[in-house]
Amino acid sequence: NAGVMQNPRHLVRRRGQEARLRCSPMKGHSHVYWYRQLPEEGLKFMVYLQKENIIDESGMPKERFSAEFPKEGPSILRIQQVVRGDSAAYFCASSPGQANTGELFFGEGSRLTVL
Amino acid sequence: QQPVQSPQAVILREGEDAVINCSSSKALYSVHWYRQKHGEAPVFLMILLKGGEQKGHEKISASFNEKKQQSSLYLTASQLSYSGTYFCGTEIRGNTPLVFGKGTRLSVIA
Numbered sequence: 001n002a003g004v005m006q007n008p009r010h011l012v013r014r015r016g017q018e019a020r021l022r023c024s025p026m027k028g029h030s031h032v033y034w035y036r037q038l039p040e041e042g043l044k045f046m047v048y049l050q051k052e053n054i055i056d057e058s059g060m061p062k063e064r065f066s067a068e069f070p071k072e073g074p075s076i077l078r079i080q081q082v083v084r085g086d087s088a089a090y091f092c093a094s095s096p097g098q099a100n101t102g103e104l105f106f107g108e109g110s111r112l113t114v115l
Numbered sequence: 116q117q118p119v120q121s122p123q124a125v126i127l128r129e130g131e132d133a134v135i136n137c138s139s140s141k142a143l144y145s146v147h148w149y150r151q152k153h154g155e156a157p158v159f160l161m162i163l164l165k166g167g168e169q170k171g172h173e174k175i176s177a178s179f180n181e182k183k184q185q186s187s188l189y190l191t192a193s194q195l196s197y198s199g200t201y202f203c204g205t206e207i208r209g210n211t212p213l214v215f216g217k218g219t220r221l222s223v224i225a
Contacts, residue, residue, distance in 0.1 A: 004156075033212055033213075035215075040217075041217060041218075042117070042202055042215040042216055042217040042218050043157065043202065043204075043215040044215075045212045045213065045214060045215075048212045056211070056212055059212075091156065091157070103147070103159035103162065104147075104149075104157075104159065104213065105159075106149075106156040106157045106158070107156055108155065108156050109156060
């Protein structure tokens with residue numbers, strides 16, 4: 001059973017370009033969470049999605065960031081018009097149900113560098 | 116709402132013990148512990164759901180003091196493989212995303 005798959009693992013963008021990060025949850029998992037991690041910092045919650053629904057986006061910046069988890073295919077975190085401050089590692093995690101009933105399974109992360 | 120972890124960093128020799136604390140300004144519903152090695156994904160260690168609960172796995176255990184709104188992770192007779200950054204994640208109520216602390220960097224040396 002494959003784990004949580006994220007791609008790309010590394011992404012370099014120039015300021016003003018768009019970044020798309022993909023996350024395929026573990027088989028059978030319908031809940032996806034995105035977290036951002038800056039160097040020497042913890043994991044900051046961004047958004048929580050179930051299939052075709054955004055459940056909690058309280059951690060998402062109001063502008064330029066969006067996320068989706070379509071009925072078919074991976075979850076996508078999209079960052080438009082990237083700025084240097086967007087450089088970070090973005091981790092996706094999945095769970096079969098609500099997080100408090102079990103562990104979160106994290107992907108290896110996507111490391112975004114904005115030049 | 117972000118939990119506070121202490122210490123920020125600790126260096127141990129193999130075989131020594133360590134305690135990592137996680138405290139919250141709000142009442143907690145649950146506490147989760149994860150370990151992340153450099154450049155890798157965070158890996159689940161354990162969940163504590165009830166006040167006063169203590170869980171353990173081999174030489175890593177944790178307690179959850181609901182009244183004090185804090186949890187502690189105990190690493191006994193540390194091994195080189197214990198090195199990494201330990202994060203606590205908290206919920207103030209059920210069915211909400213975890214809020215993680217800034218982490219405690221543990222280095223175990225021979």
